[in-house]
Amino acid sequence: MKEYYISDDGIKLHAKLDMPEGAEKCPLVIVVHxxxxxxxxxxxxxxxxxxxxxxFAALRVEMYGHxxxxxxxxxxxxxxxVSNMLxxxxxxxxxxxxxxLYLCGHSQGGLLVMLIAGMCPDRLKAIIPMSPAxxxxxxxxxxxxxxxxxxxxxxxxxxxxEDVNLLSGNYIRVAQTIHVEDxxxxxxxxxxxxxxxxxxxxxxxxxxxxxxxYKNAKLIxxxxxxxxxxxxxxxxxxxVKEFLESQSDASSNN
Numbered sequence: 695m696k697e698y699y700i701s702d703d704g705i706k707l708h709a710k711l712d713m714p715e716g717a718e719k720c721p722l723v724i725v726v727h728x729x730x731x732x733x734x735x736x737x738x739x740x741x742x743x744x745x746x747x748x749x750f751a752a753l754r755v756e757m758y759g760h761x762x763x764x765x766x767x768x769x770x771x772x773x774x775x776v777s778n779m780l781x782x783x784x785x786x787x788x789x790x791x792x793x794x795l796y797l798c799g800h801s802q803g804g805l806l807v808m809l810i811a812g813m814c815p816d817r818l819k820a821i822i823p824m825s826p827a828x829x830x831x832x833x834x835x836x837x838x839x840x841x842x843x844x845x846x847x848x849x850x851x852x853x854x855x856e857d858v859n860l861l862s863g864n865y866i867r868v869a870q871t872i873h874v875e876d877x878x879x880x881x882x883x884x885x886x887x888x889x890x891x892x893x894x895x896x897x898x899x900x901x902x903x904x905x906x907x908y909k910n911a912k913l914i915x916x917x918x919x920x921x922x923x924x925x926x927x928x929x930x931x932x933x934v935k936e937f938l939e940s941q942s943d944a945s946s947n948n
Contacts, residue, residue, distance in 0.1 A: 700755065702781035708733070708762035709755045709782075713791075714746045721794040721819065721942070722751040722786055726779070728801025728827065729840065730859060732761035737800060737922050737930065741824075744931040745798075748938040751791070755782050757806070768852065768860045771868040772806070772830070779810050783817055796941075798822035798934070801896060801921065805830060805874065808904070811885075812877020820884040820941055822934060825921050826904060827896045834869035840895070846870070878907045885911035886937040888930055890919030912937075 699706040710733060714720055723745045727738050733754040742752035756763040757778050759770035779797075786795055796819055799807035804826030811821045833839060837846035842855045849863040885908045889901030898915075905913035914933040919926045 700782055700785050702758075702778050705758060705764045705778070707755055707757065707764070707778055707782065709753060710742075712742060712746050712752045712754075714749045714751060717749065717751070717791070719791045719793050720749060720751055721796060721938075722753055722789065722792045723796040723798050723822075723938070724779075724782060724786060725752055725754045726757060726797075726799040726803035726806060727754075727760065728799070728803045728825075730760070730767070731800065731803070732756055734761075735922070737824075737927055740927055740931050741798060741800075741934055744935050745938065748935045749942060750796070750938055753782070753786060755779075757803075769862050769864070771862075771865050772802075772809070772872060773868045775802075775806050776809055776813075779806055780813070783810065783814060787817065794819040794941075796820050796822070796938070798824065799826070800824040801827045802830065804828070808874055808881075809872070809877050811883075812880040815881050815883065818881075818883065820886070820937075821881070822886045822888070822937065823904065824888045824930070825890065825893055825896050825923075826887065826901065828874040828904060829896065829900050831869045831872040831874060834866050839866060839869075875907065878904065882909045884937075884941065886914065886933065887911060888914045888916065888933055890916040890921065890923060890926075892918055893921045895921040 696711040745752035758765040758774040759767040797807045804823035805828045891898045905911045923930045
């Protein structure tokens with residue numbers, strides 16, 4: 695495992711790179727956490743381990759204001775995360791062992807993956823949005839942020855989300871401008887969506903809706919499980935491994 699930092703215009707992003715055993719050249723999967731998350735959460739760690747078991751390199755990265763990366767949590771926005779991930783994608787492409795590039799993200803990280811895929815369809819072989827919180831922009835336009843109500847027009851300078859997480863009003867302002875449907879329409883390559891049908895944070899209906907909107911998507915429903923897959927994480931990792939191995943087989947046959 696190699697631990698280091700990737701610089702995005704002076705912002706240091708904490709990263710860990712794990713290689714599959716014995717590989718000199720291989721595909722790479724960028725794995726990213728969600729809102730308030732970090733790369734050491736169990737579902738992120740287990741996903742990365744599964745990636746290497748499938749013969750792919752795993753690059754876990756923490757976005758602005760999260761984990762050991764630069765920036766204050768309060769000041770993070772989806773624009774900042776997009777800038778971060780565009781830089782990480784270019785960094786990954788510069789690594790001499792990388793043959794193909796994939797994105798995998800959980801929750802707000804899943805939303806990020808969906809945005810980047812639409813922006814960079816030529817860069818990515820496939821994507822894996824997990825419990826993707828792509829309802830955030832829609833909710834922001836109506837004045838709701840992850841369970842907290844705000845005035846969508848007279849946005850406060852800062853506010854507490856669920857009385858715990860302090861956010862700048864710019865988080866809402868940025869989210870209101872984003873239309874994920876546009877980026878879904880721009881991505882035609884394989885998509886694996888994983889979503890628990892008892893998700894308490896991101897309604898399962900958004901996983902179903904995304905799978906219907908993508909041109910080449912498969913939805914894996916984790917029955918009876920919540921947002922972070924606390925009950926059936928093994929089913930999540932099995933789905934990830936099967937999907938990556940199918941991608942590898944398809945590449946070998948081309």
